[in-house]
Amino acid sequence: MAHKLTTCTFCGVGCGLYLETAENRVVGVYPSMSHPTNAGRICVRGWNVHEVASSPDRLRSPLLRKNGQFQEVSWEEALVFIATRFREIRARFGPDAFAFFNAPRCSNEETYLLQKLARAVIGTNNVDHGTGVYCNNSINVLLDMIGVPATTNSLGELARSEVIIVDGVDLARQLPTVGGCVIRAKLNGAKLVVIATRRHRVAESADLFLQLKPGTEILLYGAMAKVIVDRGLMNLPFIRARCRGYEEFLERVRDFDLLFAAEGCGVPAEMIEAAALAYARARSAALLYSTGMEARDAESIQALVNLALLTGHLGKEGAGLFALNEQNNLQGVCDMGMLPDRLPGYRPVASPAARAAVESVWKRPLPETPGLAARALLTNQGQGKVKAYWLCRYDPVSTAFFGDAADSLQQADLVVIQHLFMTGTAQYAHVILPTTAFGEERVSFTSTERRIQLAEQVIEPPPGPLPAWEQLTRLARALGADWTYQSAGDVMDEIGRVVPFYSGAGYDNLAREYGRQWPCTNDRPLGTRILFSEDLSERPFKFVPVPRPAQAAAAPKDYPLTLVFGHSLYYWHQNVLIKHSETLKREYRILLLDYPDGFVEINSDDARQLGVRDGAKIRLRAPSGSAVSTARVTPEVRRGTIYVPYFVREVERQIVGSAEDGNQPVHVRVEKEAA
Numbered sequence: 137m138a139h140k141l142t143t144c145t146f147c148g149v150g151c152g153l154y155l156e157t158a159e160n161r162v163v164g165v166y167p168s169m170s171h172p173t174n175a176g177r178i179c180v181r182g183w184n185v186h187e188v189a190s191s192p193d194r195l196r197s198p199l200l201r202k203n204g205q206f207q208e209v210s211w212e213e214a215l216v217f218i219a220t221r222f223r224e225i226r227a228r229f230g231p232d233a234f235a236f237f238n239a240p241r242c243s244n245e246e247t248y249l250l251q252k253l254a255r256a257v258i259g260t261n262n263v264d265h266g267t268g269v270y271c272n273n274s275i276n277v278l279l280d281m282i283g284v285p286a287t288t289n290s291l292g293e294l295a296r297s298e299v300i301i302v303d304g305v306d307l308a309r310q311l312p313t314v315g316g317c318v319i320r321a322k323l324n325g326a327k328l329v330v331i332a333t334r335r336h337r338v339a340e341s342a343d344l345f346l347q348l349k350p351g352t353e354i355l356l357y358g359a360m361a362k363v364i365v366d367r368g369l370m371n372l373p374f375i376r377a378r379c380r381g382y383e384e385f386l387e388r389v390r391d392f393d394l395l396f397a398a399e400g401c402g403v404p405a406e407m408i409e410a411a412a413l414a415y416a417r418a419r420s421a422a423l424l425y426s427t428g429m430e431a432r433d434a435e436s437i438q439a440l441v442n443l444a445l446l447t448g449h450l451g452k453e454g455a456g457l458f459a460l461n462e463q464n465n466l467q468g469v470c471d472m473g474m475l476p477d478r479l480p481g482y483r484p485v486a487s488p489a490a491r492a493a494v495e496s497v498w499k500r501p502l503p504e505t506p507g508l509a510a511r512a513l514l515t516n517q518g519q520g521k522v523k524a525y526w527l528c529r530y531d532p533v534s535t536a537f538f539g540d541a542a543d544s545l546q547q548a549d550l551v552v553i554q555h556l557f558m559t560g561t562a563q564y565a566h567v568i569l570p571t572t573a574f575g576e577e578r579v580s581f582t583s584t585e586r587r588i589q590l591a592e593q594v595i596e597p598p599p600g601p602l603p604a605w606e607q608l609t610r611l612a613r614a615l616g617a618d619w620t621y622q623s624a625g626d627v628m629d630e631i632g633r634v635v636p637f638y639s640g641a642g643y644d645n646l647a648r649e650y651g652r653q654w655p656c657t658n659d660r661p662l663g664t665r666i667l668f669s670e671d672l673s674e675r676p677f678k679f680v681p682v683p684r685p686a687q688a689a690a691a692p693k694d695y696p697l698t699l700v701f702g703h704s705l706y707y708w709h710q711n712v713l714i715k716h717s718e719t720l721k722r723e724y725r726i727l728l729l730d731y732p733d734g735f736v737e738i739n740s741d742d743a744r745q746l747g748v749r750d751g752a753k754i755r756l757r758a759p760s761g762s763a764v765s766t767a768r769v770t771p772e773v774r775r776g777t778i779y780v781p782y783f784v785r786e787v788e789r790q791i792v793g794s795a796e797d798g799n800q801p802v803h804v805r806v807e808k809e810a811a
């Protein structure tokens with residue numbers, strides 16, 4: 137038997153684990169004891185995610201739709217067909233009739249080549265990753281305020297934090313080994329503050345649990361900042377030496393009255409004050425928030441970054457901002473430029489100097505206008521604009537949290553999908569290209585702590601599927617490009633020439649340790665554990681004054697409950713890896729034995745008042761529509777809210793999808809339905 141160190145590619149933590157193999161099968165898994173992030177621990181997904189490779193549902197051959205039916209064809213036929221259709225569509229409609237989207241679980245190499253194909257071969261900036269606008273708010277705010285769009289410190293340092301604030305992210309469900317780090321830090325004496333609408337498992341261990349009303353984070357963080365200012369706990373030496381915009385920020389902070397905020401957030405003033413004092417007085421305090429679906433608008437992230445600047449909790453061990461990505465390579469796909477307005481390395485598309493830097497490597501002129509994002513093109517606004525979609529491991533029909541992507545795909549002249557499996561989206565495809573699975577290729581991913589790591593090849597793929605990077609290379613060559621990559625390592629070498637903070641991340645270096653945290657440069661090949669620990673920032677950090685929001689209007693009398701959306705342990709985000717791993721499917725579906733049609737969660741007191749029993753059929757009625765589901769009665773959700781796991785598409789389609797503004801709170805009432 138052989139065993140090899142690799143990286144779990146399920147979630148953004150990127151735990152180190154060993155895969156044991158025999159006769160071209162994975163026969164064992166065990167965690168790396170010395171990996172700096174997971175240190176001997178992995179979760180149920182890490183133990184079983186390799187099962188995906190041996191799923192009998194794997195696609196084995198390229199499929200081409202002929203006379204309405206998919207037929208197996210050779211790679212050559214599939215690629216010639218795509219290249220021919222690409223040429224026709226480009227000649228007739230121009231480059232912006234194309235859109236290239238991928239999932240935030242694609243490798244760095246396939247992502248880099250996909251956006252290069254779009255920009256340098258086709259000539260469009262219509263590229264995006266499936267997480268879209270929510271994560272981009274975090275990127276844009278961090279770039280603007282601290283100059284780096286990523287987590288500033290390392291997860292292993294949480295053991296040395298005096299105070300940890302966890303905002304909005306259900307760690308136990310989404311990033312389990314991080315949840316374990318936080319709980320162990322708490323047991324070792326750290327003070328734990330949890331801010332969330334839902335009483336999740338980590339909240340149960342909190343010293344302070346601020347169970348706020350949905351969408352009131354700006355008020356909460358503004359009030360915390362005012363407490364810190366009023367008590368004189370600002371870190372003035374840090375502010376004077378490293379920040380700008382402090383005076384303007386102070387002006388705004390004065391508006392955040394503590395009692396007003398307490399009423400608006402539904403959190404006692406003493407708790408807000410205690411959280412603020414704990415954060416400000418700690419020698420090292422870490423602030424963790426989600427960049428994903430639960431993340432709020434840009435202003436709430438600005439309010440949170442202001443707090444870190446006000447207290448100087450940046451650039452030192454055990455402190456920092458943790459912009460947590462649930463998807464395993466959300467950081468990497470953004471680093472690689474899978475953004476309609478940013479080239480690799482976050483260079484703005486609209487900047488001539490930025491384009492020139494990339495053009496000097498690619499030797500091709502680049503389109504100057506920012507592209508359109510997945511959300512815009514796959515919803516009604518996008519209908520008819522795009523004639524050809526390329527979707528790499530992306531299944532928007534099953535997973536996108538907006539409208540119904542099927543409408544846009546149905547109207548396209550060409551839909552190409554790269555995937556392991558027939559997905560909900562595949563029924564709208566003209567061509568499906570089967571990809572290799574975890575363990576069958578050597579590629580890299582970048583974790584939520586900026587750690588660029590190799591996922592190793594431990595078995596040979598079955599005959600048929602090819603690595604996605606190789607498919608893209610062959611297509612680019614069929615379209616006349618001079619791409620010569622022989623391996624994913626060759627692609628990474630080019631990434632190092634285009635993305636300055638990956639310049640030292642060649643495969644030899646990544647393989648030497650447990651990957652490297654960027655910036656990993658030729659001058660700094662061991663990577664960077666803590667950002668800003670030396671005064672490396674070329675420009676000062678920037679406070680952004682955030683206006684105090686008006687007190688949110690109370691829910692209308694007829695619709696007194698507010699919908700809150702989030703992940704569920706059970707069928708985690710319709711995740712394709714869970715669907716195709718026998719063990720995970722069973723683990724994640726256990727609760728669904730009691731609620732076979734899915735469920736929404738309602739607070740026990742609200743349920744008692746409404747006369748709703750656990751397991752009862754209920755109708756959620758909003759002004760925009762209604763949907764039927766099953767009630768799961770639990771004290772975990774806040775009174776006045778209904779928690780809707782993302783997999784309950786019915787509620788999204790019938791109520792949210794037709795609501796006028798997707799960012800506004802959605803209010804509903806509960807009606808009992810006959811069983």
Ligand code: SF4
Nearest residue numbers: 144147150151179182
């Ligand atoms: S926490 Fe994430 S990376 Fe670690 S084993 Fe679990 S799924 Fe894999």
